[in-house]
Amino acid sequence: MIENNICLLTDSYKITHHYFYPKGTEKIYSYLENRTGAEFNKTIFYGLQYILKKYLVGDIVTEEKVEEANEIMKVHLGDGIFNYDDWMYIARELDGKLPIEIKAVPEGTPVNVSNVLMTVENTDKRCFWLTNYLEPLLQQVWYPSTVATLSAEVKKLCDFYLDVTGSSKDNLPFMLHDFGYRGASSTESAKLCSSAHLLSFAGTDTLVALTVPPNYYNTPEIEGFSVQATEHSVMTSQGPDNELNQAINVVRSAHDGVLSGNKCS
DSSP states (O other), rough: OTTTOOGGSSOGGGGGGGTOOOOOOOOOOOEEEETTSSSSSSSOOHHHHHHIIIIIIISSOOOOHHHHHOOOOOOOOOTOOSSHHHHHHHHHHHHTEEEEEEEEOTOEEEEEEEEEEEEEEEESSSGHHHHHTTTHHHHGGHHHHHHHHHHHHHHHHHHHHHHHHHHHOOOOGGSSOBBBBBGSSSSSHHHHHHHTTTTTTOOOOOGGGGGHHHHHSSSSSSOHHHHHHHHHHHHHHTTTGGGHHHHHHHHHOOSSSSOOOOOOO
């Protein structure tokens, strides 16, 4: 099966909507809003450009993908339900490019709740059904936007208490470090959401996040940093009777720069 077949990157029920809209429909205009009731009064919008570049830009609809989706839908939903003709129209007449226009606030922008974050509309009247067909994929901005928002709020707290205590803010960019890779649902979610964290902080151990800014946001510089560090497997490697020797070994073996250690047991 073809990986990331755009014809299948939706909810099953949306496959059926092309024949449910009123006859003569030519335009569908939809929007994404950060609703009231959230923990914070602003949302940091982030992640759309990644989704666009990875899944939606270019000649992404091919006859092969349409044929595959059609065969799958015959089994999954029933024969004749998949919008075969219109998908083939995109593949053949539109050179595989999606007739969709998306407008959005600049990524990284704090937006008050109850405001529109992005809009989506079709640019070809034959493909009015495509606007909301793409909703499940585009809605995936919620995860990186949530991480970006939470990290920004934590940074505000750090900044506030540094003021209260009269402390230096030199290390503020490193006060919340990301170790999220091992706890993420996938490598993709880890790299996207850790890059969202890097909008506010500079510390991360999620190496895959470093690929997002240069590949999807035209930012060639490395924006995340870490340090040399041990873990239990390192510190206990000489056994309980030689913990001190291992600590000395770590210090002597470390390179110049910051070294972070942990207790042996």
